[in-house]
Amino acid sequence: xxxxxxxxxxxxxxxxxxxxxxxxxxxxxxxxxxxxxxxxxxxxxxxxxxxxxxxxxxxxxxxxxxxxxxxxxxxxxxxxxxxxxxxxxxxxxxxxxxxxxxx
Amino acid sequence: xxxxxxxxxxxxxxxxxxxxxxxxxxxxxxxxxxxxxxxxxxxxxxxxxxxxxxxxxxxxxxxxxxxxxxxxxxxxxxxxxxxxxxxxxxxxxxxxxxxxxxxxxxxxxxxxxxxxxxxxxxxxxxxxxxxxxxxxxxxxxxxxxxxxxxxxxxxxxxxxxxxxxxxxxxxxxxxxxxxxxxxxxxxxxxxxxxxxxxxxxxxxxxxxxxxxxxxxxxxxxxxxxxxxxxxxxxxxxxxxxxxxxxxxxxxxxxxxxxxxxxxxxx
Numbered sequence: 001x002x003x004x005x006x007x008x009x010x011x012x013x014x015x016x017x018x019x020x021x022x023x024x025x026x027x028x029x030x031x032x033x034x035x036x037x038x039x040x041x042x043x044x045x046x047x048x049x050x051x052x053x054x055x056x057x058x059x060x061x062x063x064x065x066x067x068x069x070x071x072x073x074x075x076x077x078x079x080x081x082x083x084x085x086x087x088x089x090x091x092x093x094x095x096x097x098x099x100x101x102x103x
Numbered sequence: 104x105x106x107x108x109x110x111x112x113x114x115x116x117x118x119x120x121x122x123x124x125x126x127x128x129x130x131x132x133x134x135x136x137x138x139x140x141x142x143x144x145x146x147x148x149x150x151x152x153x154x155x156x157x158x159x160x161x162x163x164x165x166x167x168x169x170x171x172x173x174x175x176x177x178x179x180x181x182x183x184x185x186x187x188x189x190x191x192x193x194x195x196x197x198x199x200x201x202x203x204x205x206x207x208x209x210x211x212x213x214x215x216x217x218x219x220x221x222x223x224x225x226x227x228x229x230x231x232x233x234x235x236x237x238x239x240x241x242x243x244x245x246x247x248x249x250x251x252x253x254x255x256x257x258x259x260x261x262x263x264x265x266x267x268x269x270x271x272x273x274x275x276x277x278x279x280x281x282x283x284x285x286x287x288x289x290x291x292x293x294x295x296x297x298x299x300x301x302x303x304x305x306x307x308x309x310x311x312x313x314x315x316x317x318x319x320x321x322x323x324x325x326x327x328x329x330x331x332x333x334x335x336x337x338x339x340x341x342x343x344x345x346x347x348x349x350x351x352x353x354x355x356x357x358x359x360x361x362x363x364x365x366x367x368x369x
Contacts, residue, residue: 015195016108037213038105041196051196052203055213061200065208076191076201078161078184078221081214090155092207097149098164 001047003028009046017042034058074099106220110227113193123258124229126185133193134168137185141174163188165198179260183225190224197221226267229259236271244274246336246354246365261356265363272304276367281318283328283360294328295320296362309351309366310343324355324362333357341366 001009003024010019019039026032027039035043040058044051055061075095083091114124117132130137138145142162143153161172161184172184191197197217200209209217230236235257242248246265253264262280269278281296296318303309318325323339337355341364342348351366 017105037196037200037216041199051199055200060210060213061204062208066204074166074202075162075164075206076188076197077159077206078187078218079159080206081211081218082158083156087155088207090151092205094146094149094151095206
């Protein structure tokens with residue numbers, strides 16, 4: 001698959017996301033080390049690779065946290081990015097308790 | 104632009120083509136429900152102290168397909184919270200992350216990025232693409248027309264509408280958002296305004312402003328605050344730049360927590 005094929009496949013994906021041939025080249029050569037998550041999402045589909053693997057490679061997500069047995073959150077919070085690390089741990093405990101109650 | 108297109112698709116799919124955007128139609132159309140309990144009640148139920156999470160305004164559980172918001176938010180902020188959480192659910196690249204790993208595994212950069220995108224998506228849903236700025240530009244330039252549109256047409260907070268006005272504006276303008284760090288009781292007596300953030304239009308060519316800058320205590324804005332002007336728009340001028348040689352027209356709006364100053368040069 002050439003970069004132009006990928007560009008076209010992204011365009012045809014129906015997501016409304018566009019990635020230019022030039023941008024793909026920069027991603028491929030590592031000159032753009034942290035592409036947008038939405039770009040990684042559509043590229044992962046087109047190329048048949050795991051989105052979360054791409055997120056790990058871009059260092060957006062800690063690899064150990066998505067391995068077998070790792071709990072997912074399935075929960076998103078508005079404002080959670082403003083919490084301290086300790087408060088975030090507490091928030092994860094809250095999520096875990098909610099999840100265990102639902103099992 | 105991609106977020107705008109995604110928001111437009113969702114809005115139109117659910118038949119919302121004129122303002123205001125009713126978040127409940129979008130939630131229902133996306134098969135999401137509101138939890139019977141508020142976010143605070145939910146925390147208490149699991150023996151957590153709501154005060155530890157005072158900065159968290161809303162949450163979505165994608166497995167249970169439900170949203171909870173804080174009790175103490177006004178209806179417009181709650182609505183914003185609903186659409187913000189909806190973004191995490193309908194944007195595939197958000198949902199996949201939350202379904203794959205615990206929240207603590209996300210880098211601070213990606214957490215902020217996802218939050219910012221969810222707010223942008225909510226804004227696109229509320230302001231319906233370019234519709235808001237087109238209507239606003241039909242009126243007299245400044246915050247008064249924005250207030251009217253926010254109240255009478257779009258049903259959004261003034262803060263959200265002012266921000267949208269500055270960020271989408273084709274003219275050379277900037278919105279300066281000031282915070283009053285004094286206790287509420289001291290607000291009118293001894294106001295001390297600190298610049299919290301700035302939103303520039305794409306064509307803004309004025310001098311750089313720095314967060315944390317204090318407003319001149321002799322300014323018209325501070326004088327107006329001392330005299331008790333709240334929930335109103337003050338028309339004035341400001342001087343910026345080296346030796347204060349550039350004069351800008353300005354509008355300032357005051358509420359209990361912030362002062363919003365729109366500056367422009369034509």
